[in-house]
Amino acid sequence: MFFVFSAFSTFSAIFSKNLFSVEILLIKLFSAEFSSLFSRNSTYSPLLKDLLRGLGKHSHHKAPVKMLPTFVRATPDGTEKGDFLALDLGGTNFRVLHVRVEEEAQKVLKMDSQICAIPQEMMLGTGEQLFDHIATCLGDFLESHNLKGQTLPLGFTFSFPCEQLEIDKSILIRWTKGFNCSGVEGKDVVQLLKEAIHRRGVGPQTLPEITFMWPAEPFFQLRNFTLCMSTFKI
Structure with a gap:
């Protein structure tokens, strides 16, 4: 679940003046931005409360x-x-994407993608099997799109x-x-991906997913900048 907010400087100014009223302000700001979602539909009130607790x-x-x-x-x-790669793992299907951004008279965005199935036995197997499968799908994609051997930025969803803990951890x-x-909970998934890529001889760099921007200071004791936040229901 991803939300995108604007007016980050306004948020920061409000929060720095009065942290004690932050929940009230957040409710108003959420309601203003998502009136159709929160203000007009009481079904989402529990969701809003959970979002505030998470913040x-x-x-x-x-x-x-x-x-x-x-940390983005x-x-x-x-x-x-330039050229960018993206991996998207979030269900029974896994996607590999190649995005090319060209600067000409105007911006041109080209994208190729390939979907790889994740078998049920692999969803319940070892982490090494899963990440090896991801790396294999990536390698096959690079081969079929004549990208093998290049060093490309890679985003991992x-x-x-x-x-x-860090931008790449x-x-x-x-x-x-x-x-x-097995063997994945409590582990760095970026490192597991890097190790699988190394085993398969693929070798691009990795970068994490970008989700949404949020002022960091009042919640995570980080000062003077906005920060991308990931939202997960567990």
């Missing part, structure tokens, strides 16, 4: 919805260009509850969505 410094560890910092401190500004809290691979 709170003192309630975060008990919250059923985790609002976790990603900026969103794309439109000047990016790993849609499970994780605690992000993310610890799996627990499996969901029918996955229960």
Whole structure:
């Protein structure tokens, strides 16, 4: 679940003046941004409360919805260009994508993708088997698209509850969505992916998923910048 907010400087100014009223302000800001979702439909009131618990410094560890910092401190500004790879694991299917951003008279975005199935036995097998399968799918994709041998930035969407410790270090809290691979919970999934890629001889760099921007200071004791946050129900 991803939310995108604007007016980050306004948020930061409000929070720095009065942290004690932050929950009230958050309710108003959420309602203003998502009036159709929260204000007009009482069904989502429990969700809003869970989101606020996940954001709170003192309630975060008990919250059923985790609002976790990603350590990504900026969103794309439109000047990016080049070739990028993306991996998307979040269910029984796994996607590999190649995105090319070209700068000509105007921005041109080209994207190729391939879907690989995740068999049920692999969802319940070992972590090494799962990540080897991911790396194999990536290698096959690179081969079929004449990208093998290139060093390309790689974004990894790993849609499970994780605690992000650095921009390229993310610890799996627990499996969901029918996955229960051994040897992964409590481990750095980026490192597991790197090891599998190394075993398969693929070798691109890795970067984490970008989710949404949020002022970090009042919640995670990080100052003077906005931060991308991942939202997970566990």
